[in-house]
Amino acid sequence: MYELIAGTLASYLLGDSVTQFSTIIGAYLSAMGIGSWLSRYVKRNLVGVFVQVEILVGILGGASAALLFLVFEQVTSFRVILYADVLAVGILVGIEIPLLLRILKDRFEFSDLVSRVFTFDYAGALFASLLFPLLLVPHLGLIQTGFLFGMLNVLVAIWLLFSVPDVIPGAHWQRGMALAALLGLLAGFIHAEDITGTAEAATYPGKVIHAQSTPYQRIVLTRAGADLRLYLNGNLQFSSLDEYRYHEALVHPALASLAQPRRVLIIGGGDGLALREIWKYPSVDQVVLVDLDPVMTRLFSSNNLLTQLNGNALRSPRLSVVNQDAFAWVRQAAGRLAPFDAIVIDLPDPSNYSIGKLYSLSFYKALGGLTHADTRIVVQSTSPLVARKSYWCVHDTLAAAGFQVTPYHAYVPAFGEWGYLLAGQKPWTPPARYPEGLRYVSVAETPRMLHFPADMDYVAAGVQRLDNQLLVRYFDEEWGAYAAAW
Amino acid sequence: MLVIGGGVSGLAAGLRLHDAGRDFLLAEMEDQVGGHSRSGTNAITAFPWGAHYVPLPSEESTEVRRLFERLGIITGYEKGLPIYDDYALCADPDERLLMYGQWQEGLLPKLGVSKAEQAEHQRFFAQMETFRNLRGQDGRRAFCIPIDASSADPALRALDRISFAAWLEDQDYGGEHLLWLLDYSCRDDYGAGLAQVSAWAGIHYFAARNGRAANTDRETVLTWPQGNGWLVERLAAPFAGQIRTRALAVGVQDGPRPLTNLYLPEEDTVLLVESRAVILAVPRFVAARIVHSPAARPDAGDFHYSPWLVANISLDRLPAGPGAELAWDNVAYGQSMLGYVVATHQHLAMNPRQTVITAYWPLDHLPPAAARAEALARNGETWKTLIAQEILRMHPELAGAIRRIDLRLWGHAMVRPVPGFIWGKARQQALQDHPPLFFAHSDMAGISIFEEAYTYGIRAADAAIRHGPHPT
Numbered sequence: 001m002y003e004l005i006a007g008t009l010a011s012y013l014l015g016d017s018v019t020q021f022s023t024i025i026g027a028y029l030s031a032m033g034i035g036s037w038l039s040r041y042v043k044r045n046l047v048g049v050f051v052q053v054e055i056l057v058g059i060l061g062g063a064s065a066a067l068l069f070l071v072f073e074q075v076t077s078f079r080v081i082l083y084a085d086v087l088a089v090g091i092l093v094g095i096e097i098p099l100l101l102r103i104l105k106d107r108f109e110f111s112d113l114v115s116r117v118f119t120f121d122y123a124g125a126l127f128a129s130l131l132f133p134l135l136l137v138p139h140l141g142l143i144q145t146g147f148l149f150g151m152l153n154v155l156v157a158i159w160l161l162f163s164v165p166d167v168i169p170g171a172h173w174q175r176g177m178a179l180a181a182l183l184g185l186l187a188g189f190i191h192a193e194d195i196t197g198t199a200e201a202a203t204y205p206g207k208v209i210h211a212q213s214t215p216y217q218r219i220v221l222t223r224a225g226a227d228l229r230l231y232l233n234g235n236l237q238f239s240s241l242d243e244y245r246y247h248e249a250l251v252h253p254a255l256a257s258l259a260q261p262r263r264v265l266i267i268g269g270g271d272g273l274a275l276r277e278i279w280k281y282p283s284v285d286q287v288v289l290v291d292l293d294p295v296m297t298r299l300f301s302s303n304n305l306l307t308q309l310n311g312n313a314l315r316s317p318r319l320s321v322v323n324q325d326a327f328a329w330v331r332q333a334a335g336r337l338a339p340f341d342a343i344v345i346d347l348p349d350p351s352n353y354s355i356g357k358l359y360s361l362s363f364y365k366a367l368g369g370l371t372h373a374d375t376r377i378v379v380q381s382t383s384p385l386v387a388r389k390s391y392w393c394v395h396d397t398l399a400a401a402g403f404q405v406t407p408y409h410a411y412v413p414a415f416g417e418w419g420y421l422l423a424g425q426k427p428w429t430p431p432a433r434y435p436e437g438l439r440y441v442s443v444a445e446t447p448r449m450l451h452f453p454a455d456m457d458y459v460a461a462g463v464q465r466l467d468n469q470l471l472v473r474y475f476d477e478e479w480g481a482y483a484a485a486w
Numbered sequence: 487m488l489v490i491g492g493g494v495s496g497l498a499a500g501l502r503l504h505d506a507g508r509d510f511l512l513a514e515m516e517d518q519v520g521g522h523s524r525s526g527t528n529a530i531t532a533f534p535w536g537a538h539y540v541p542l543p544s545e546e547s548t549e550v551r552r553l554f555e556r557l558g559i560i561t562g563y564e565k566g567l568p569i570y571d572d573y574a575l576c577a578d579p580d581e582r583l584l585m586y587g588q589w590q591e592g593l594l595p596k597l598g599v600s601k602a603e604q605a606e607h608q609r610f611f612a613q614m615e616t617f618r619n620l621r622g623q624d625g626r627r628a629f630c631i632p633i634d635a636s637s638a639d640p641a642l643r644a645l646d647r648i649s650f651a652a653w654l655e656d657q658d659y660g661g662e663h664l665l666w667l668l669d670y671s672c673r674d675d676y677g678a679g680l681a682q683v684s685a686w687a688g689i690h691y692f693a694a695r696n697g698r699a700a701n702t703d704r705e706t707v708l709t710w711p712q713g714n715g716w717l718v719e720r721l722a723a724p725f726a727g728q729i730r731t732r733a734l735a736v737g738v739q740d741g742p743r744p745l746t747n748l749y750l751p752e753e754d755t756v757l758l759v760e761s762r763a764v765i766l767a768v769p770r771f772v773a774a775r776i777v778h779s780p781a782a783r784p785d786a787g788d789f790h791y792s793p794w795l796v797a798n799i800s801l802d803r804l805p806a807g808p809g810a811e812l813a814w815d816n817v818a819y820g821q822s823m824l825g826y827v828v829a830t831h832q833h834l835a836m837n838p839r840q841t842v843i844t845a846y847w848p849l850d851h852l853p854p855a856a857a858r859a860e861a862l863a864r865n866g867e868t869w870k871t872l873i874a875q876e877i878l879r880m881h882p883e884l885a886g887a888i889r890r891i892d893l894r895l896w897g898h899a900m901v902r903p904v905p906g907f908i909w910g911k912a913r914q915q916a917l918q919d920h921p922p923l924f925f926a927h928s929d930m931a932g933i934s935i936f937e938e939a940y941t942y943g944i945r946a947a948d949a950a951i952r953h954g955p956h957p958t
Contacts, residue, residue, distance in 0.1 A: 215839050216836060292836055325834065325835040325836055327834035327835065327836075328834055328835055331834070352811070353577075353578065353579065353811060354836045355836065357577070357834055357836075358836075360572075361572065362572040362573060365572075465572065465575075465578075465701070465702070466572055466573070466575065466577045466578065467572070467575040467576060467577055467578050467580075467702050467703075467706050468578050468702075468703075469577075469578035469579065
């Protein structure tokens with residue numbers, strides 16, 4: 001059972017289930033071999049050692065799923081811990097069967113004994129391998145399954161400690177230890193959901209490989225094959241398969257239109273993906289990234305999978321990360337900091353009143369204090385197809401703040417048709433060239449991005465103000481209708 | 487000159503004297519100015535202790551508009567309409583109502599309200615709109631802020647002699663939900679329900695406010711995390727050096743140069759202040775006790791005041807609830823406590839983790855004197871338990887999230903516009919100045935609002951300045 005748990009977990013977290021399962025099961029079996037070999041060194045007190053092994057297997061095996069989930073984000077070399085855990089459990093389990101044979105050897109005929117022990121072992125393996133995918137994982141999840149089997153191991157030890165205490169030296173204190181282990185595992189079983197939020201796993205396509213609640217949001221990372229996805233409060237932020245389309249479209253029309261962009265401000269974008277695109281401009285020597293949530297920027301600058309995706313963009317000496325509220329920061333910084341050449345606003349969609357403030361006329365006016373005559377601002381602004389009024393409301397709000405606004409859009413399969421708005425004190429002129437190596441944005445593609453077919457063309461939508469939150473109401477209405485239709 | 491009282495009217499008078507370059511002292515008995523607009527602050531946020539918003543100033547509120555221009559609340563004009571500072575306008579959503587276990591946007595009940603009742607609501611608000619534009623025979627608007635600018639048309643003033651409840655009955659308004667809303671509104675602004683206040687006052691609440699803006703709707707109000715404490719800080723700032731707190735005026739002897747006894751508790755002494763004029767920016771019932779004059783005998787016998795309890799509740803998480811999202815003002819249908827405002831609502835930060843909510847409770851279930859006696863007889867712990875119960879009735883999910891409750895009992899929070907008061911003799915007498923004694927307080931209007939307090943303060947200071955020659 002424990003090798004099934006470890007194999008599944010490794011597939012969830014690291015992907016590539018064939019490799020994960022074969023290496024985990026291989027490691028587990030060879031560890032069992034080591035355990036069997038080590039069992040020869042047990043000369044006396046066979047029952048006592050068996051009991052202790054059971055307790056240890058219970059603790060280590062039972063808690064391993066929870067432990068691996070928890071350490072996944074904290075360490076850089078997750079595989080070392082994974083295989084160490086698999087080896088330790090394998091060795092302990094490997095000791096079990098030879099010990100059991102030796103304990104029982106005086107009670108049964110040898111052939112009968114071997115036959116019985118292995119029959120039960122293999123029948124048990126079949127039972128477990130059916131139980132695991134059909135019942136345990138769907139209903140309990142990996143973590144609770146782990147704790148459940150850990151408790152079974154400890155219960156075997158407890159049963160022995162109470163039924164044959166005479167043959168176990170120190171049975172008394174070992175009972176205490178076993179009961180403590182049982183309680184610990186039970187507590188883990190009960191609080192399993194708190195550990196990973198496995199309950200939410202069902203609501204996401206793909207496997208949840210990281211889930212964390214911060215004071216500001218719920219961060220969930222999922223993986224399905226090569227597709228890594230980030231969800232904030234249940235809303236998809238990117239899919240690793242096509243995020244390049246979204247981020248190239250977000251950054252390059254603005255940046256490439258500038259002769260020598262030097263200072264760039266990113267608001268939101270703690271995933272470092274917009275930043276990855278910005279580093280494609282060698283003239284950029286200073287980027288300030290303002291993202292409220294330190295957990296986001298930390299996660300995306302430390303986790304292997306994520307730093308691979310953003311090319312370690314967050315680990316640059318030219319970057320200063322400010323984990324502050326964007327509105328307060330902008331109001332403080334306006335007039336005190338030198339203006340930026342480009343401002344990239346990559347905030348979550350305006351799905352609540354709190355975030356709606358960062359799409360308001362007041363915010364854009366305050367942002368004006370960080371611009372000069374040639375500053376180019378770009379705002380990600382939801383789907384002009386699904387949420388047409390919302391999109392044009394952001395447009396009208398930027399225009400009301402005194403900016404010249406250019407709308408454009410891009411097709412991002414994970415999101416659908418997506419909208420952006422360029423803003424500045426002067427009108428925007430399409431770039432004559434883009435950086436090398438882009439996969440989506442190009443000089444040829446730009447006119448298509450600028451063209452709005454009739455079904456998402458301009459509608460007068462009004463201005464998002466702090467005291468009317470018009471945009472949040474549109475957004476709720478339009479995406480609500482969309483969700484209901486699907 | 488001496489200004490007694492550092493509430494809004496006293497501060498207005500002080501600011502006007504300061505602008506005129508007069509030598510004056512403002513004596514405030516508490517350790518902080520602001521009166522009923524005072525505010526507090528803790529590690530989470532600033533919060534109000536009393537008055538917490540000002541509606542958009544009406545056409546007639548010229549002094550208040552001038553002040554708002556000065557403080558940058560009005561940033562300019564567009565097509566003749568004031569442009570208000572976006573950050574001072576109450577952020578959306580502004581109000582929500584808890585009814586049948588569900589929060590709905592706005593305070594006008596909608597859930598489970600019959601078609602007939604909805605028609606009645608429309609009729610009422612249409613009638614109020616008519617009153618808003620109505621002018622008396624003298625050409626003045628029927629209902630104004632400041633109240634003294636209202637028409638003197640006897641037909642309109644007759645509305646002051648009956649109760650709002652009687653007028654509503656006469657006009658055939660009887661729907662439960664409308665009556666609740668109107669009762670709530672009267673309790674909110676006057677600390678007394680629709681049976682206690684005059685019809686003129688009740689209609690005034692809906693018909694007087696005609697202020698418009700270039701950049702927001704007419705219903706939007708101006709507010710700050712610390713409520714009107716924000717205004718108090720800015721009113722007092724220019725002449726902070728002339729304010730003496732913890733100075734209690736215990737007696738004012740009328741005369742060509744009036745003599746005032748100021749008790750200073752720190753030194754346990756009485757300071758005798760001689761001045762050219764005294765502006766008594768105190769409620770009428772206080773003026774009645776401290777003024778000693780054969781000519782000016784302030785009589786407070788016909789002034790009735792509503793007692794209130796205000797509680798500031800620090801929470802470890804934001805209130806939630808089913809239905810409409812948390813608003814600035816949150817009210818439960820049919821509850822004795824009026825509800826609460828959220829101090830962090832005007833904060834720009836995302837998702838504050840903690841907040842302070844200010845709960846308002848007019849104690850109008852008994853006549854004022856009896857309600858005061860009952861309130862004083864309860865100790866702080868009893869009050870806190872009551873407040874916590876009321877909050878948890880609205881928000882069972884806040885169990886365990888109440889970090890602390892701070893209380894303030896206002897024995898005389900608001901003057902009560904009982905039938906006959908606003909256009910009666912007692913108020914007319916109170917409006918008389920007795921140079922060199924001048925009076926300024928919102929209770930002279932018969933309603934307790936910032937605009938009245940401020941305007942009377944300015945008026946008294948202007949009269950005092952006219953009275954005496956500029957000292958050289």
